[in-house]
Amino acid sequence: MRAARTGDTFWSVGVRTIIEPFRIKAVEPLALTTRAQREQYLREAGYNLFNLSSSAVTIDLLTDSGTAAMSAAQWSAALSGDESYAGSASYARFERAVKDIFGFAEVIPTHQGRAAERILFGVLCREGHVVPNNTHFDTTRANVEASNAQAIDCVIAEGRDPARYHPFKGNMDLVQLDGLIEKHPEQIPLVLLTITNNSGGGQPVSMENIREVSRRCREHGIPLILDACRFAENAWFIREREHGYAERDLVEIAREMFSYADGCTMSAKKDGLANIGGFIALNDSVVAREARNVLIMTEGFPTYGGLAGRDLDAIAVGLHEALDPDYLRYRITSTRYLGERISREGVPIVQPPGGHAIYIDARGFVEHLSPADLPGQSLACELYLEGGIRSCEIGTVMFGSGLPGDDDFEPAENDLVRLAIPRRVYTQSHIDYVVEVILSVYEKRYQLRPYRFVSAPPVLRHFTACFDPL
Ligand SMILES: *Cc1c(COP(=O)(O)O)cnc(C)c1O
Numbered sequence: 001m002r003a004a005r006t007g008d009t010f011w012s013v014g015v016r017t018i019i020e021p022f023r024i025k026a027v028e029p030l031a032l033t034t035r036a037q038r039e040q041y042l043r044e045a046g047y048n049l050f051n052l053s054s055s056a057v058t059i060d061l062l063t064d065s066g067t068a069a070m071s072a073a074q075w076s077a078a079l080s081g082d083e084s085y086a087g088s089a090s091y092a093r094f095e096r097a098v099k100d101i102f103g104f105a106e107v108i109p110t111h112q113g114r115a116a117e118r119i120l121f122g123v124l125c126r127e128g129h130v131v132p133n134n135t136h137f138d139t140t141r142a143n144v145e146a147s148n149a150q151a152i153d154c155v156i157a158e159g160r161d162p163a164r165y166h167p168f169k170g171n172m173d174l175v176q177l178d179g180l181i182e183k184h185p186e187q188i189p190l191v192l193l194t195i196t197n198n199s200g201g202g203q204p205v206s207m208e209n210i211r212e213v214s215r216r217c218r219e220h221g222i223p224l225i226l227d228a229c230r231f232a233e234n235a236w237f238i239r240e241r242e243h244g245y246a247e248r249d250l251v252e253i254a255r256e257m258f259s260y261a262d263g264c265t266m267s268a269k270k271d272g273l274a275n276i277g278g279f280i281a282l283n284d285s286v287v288a289r290e291a292r293n294v295l296i297m298t299e300g301f302p303t304y305g306g307l308a309g310r311d312l313d314a315i316a317v318g319l320h321e322a323l324d325p326d327y328l329r330y331r332i333t334s335t336r337y338l339g340e341r342i343s344r345e346g347v348p349i350v351q352p353p354g355g356h357a358i359y360i361d362a363r364g365f366v367e368h369l370s371p372a373d374l375p376g377q378s379l380a381c382e383l384y385l386e387g388g389i390r391s392c393e394i395g396t397v398m399f400g401s402g403l404p405g406d407d408d409f410e411p412a413e414n415d416l417v418r419l420a421i422p423r424r425v426y427t428q429s430h431i432d433y434v435v436e437v438i439l440s441v442y443e444k445r446y447q448l449r450p451y452r453f454v455s456a457p458p459v460l461r462h463f464t465a466c467f468d469p470l
Contacts, residue, residue: 003108005210018334021327022329023293025072031055035385038056038385042385046286046465050462057388057389057390059433061357061389061390061421062273062392064421065269068273071273071277071426073317073321074313074317075314077313077316077317078311078314079309081313085301086301086303087303088303088309089309091303093312096316097315101231101251101258102258102266102281103255105206105288106280106285107307108199108282108288108305109302109303109305109312110282113229113266116278116280117140119280121296123290124189124287126147126189128148128149129149130187130188130401131189132152133153133192134171136151137199141193142460154176154177155171156169156171160200162416163364168242169203170203171209172213173316174209174212181216181220185220190224191213191224192225193213193224194229195226196230201357201359201416202233202355203354204233207256207257208242210260213260217262224261224262226258228265229271229272230356231258231266231271232250232271233332236250236325237332239253250325263282265278266278273314273321273424274311305344312326327424329442335355342358342439346440346442348365350416357419359416360379360417362395365417366378366379366448368448371396371400371411372396373404374393374395374397374415375415375448376396376417378448378469379441380393382448383438386440387433388439389419393416393463394416396412398461403453449469450470452468453466
């Protein structure tokens with residue numbers, strides 16, 4: 001039943017309780033641990049939550065990537081997967097779904113989003129190039145920089161300030177973009193636009209902003225590539241918040257967003273509702289041919305791109321499920337529920353709540369710690385110790401440069417802790433538990449300790465660095 005579009009479901013008749021628009025068919029036990037166990041696990045993990053075994057985690061909000069619960073329809077599709085090396089029927093179904101929603105002529109599967117980034121930037125970017133984006137996601141920045149190009153974030157000023165409200169806080173700052181285009185007329189191989197803006201708080205980009213960025217790109221012959229991981233959530237926000245879209249179908253909104261772009265990179269682990277997968281979609285057949293040559297060398301033949309046929313089928317079904325209005329209403333409402341419950345009690349969060357995650361402003365939460373004390377790391381560790389909740393620091397550990405105490409140390413612009421909500425996985429009582437744990441840590445926030453690095457690799461250091469509390 002997909003009655004939401006006609007406006008006659010329980011959602012619109014005054015019932016306020018959020019219910020999950022699905023029932024649960026397969027369950028997995030949660031790990032319940034004692035505080036003493038968690039202290040030991042965290043110590044053994046070098047105080048890096050990425051090093052914890054999932055069996056030590058009760059509620060896992062580390063990421064919304066690849067953690068979705070697949071639907072019965074996806075599992076049945078997966079069983080029909082065609083595992084042929086070349087010309088698989090699964091690829092045909094995958095390509096049809098991608099073309100139907102995204103509308104690009106060329107579809108290139110990859111094993112996940114970062115492979116799409118590496119291949120596309122490898123083809124388009126070189127030393128001396130400058131790549132603007134609203135905010136580069138960590139792997140996106142790393143892959144731009146690995147091609148020796150420079151990654152520049154151009155999100156609007158509101159998007160840099162956690163407390164400020166703006167309905168489309170992920171928008172690109174058009175003045176800054178104009179300035180970059182003017183300053184580097186021949187050196188911009190592509191403009192990226194991340195929908196929704198993950199590192200900036202899961203904030204949406206308006207249709208108007210996409211259109212304006214597109215107009216500038218077309219004027220200067222620069223391809224516009226959408227980082228489309230959360231395209232469905234972005235489409236929902238456009239329908240909710242942008243004038244003229246309230247009555248529009250979500251698939252139509254998605255198609256309009258992509259009509260302004262020349263291609264996209266996609267992680268199907270997000271709004272593909274799949275556990276693995278991604279793709280590049282493009283209109284330019286010359287770039288697509290070059291990308292496929294790299295693909296064959298590093299990922300796989302163009303009709304599977306490093307995925308199994310069953311994964312392609314799961315994605316083909318998932319892309320459409322992600323645009324189901326009942327699902328999206330539940331998704332966005334339940335994320336907001338978590339944000340509103342904790343912010344009502346004084347916990348500073350990035351406002352307004354984003355689509356896939358709530359971001360706690362750790363500098364505001366632990367005011368007695370400076371950025372060099374790694375307040376985000378401190379808070380993330382404490383949430384784990386208090387209630388077995390695994391979150392993710394998005395701050396000085398992830399985006400700072402140099403080590404605190406060294407001359408070249410620079411903290412990140414913000415120190416955030418992201419509570420990413422896996423799709424269709426947790427119920428409201430799980431989220432109520434998370435609220436209680438956060439509020440309990442908030443009450444004793446002045447006891448939170450500074451953290452320091454014990455070791456750190458040169459790139460993407462948040463994945464493998466080790467820490468010590470002081
Ligand atoms: C997850 C993500 C990526 C990378 O995708 P993976 O599938 O994790 O490799 C790129 N950009 C954004 C905005 C993302 O959220």
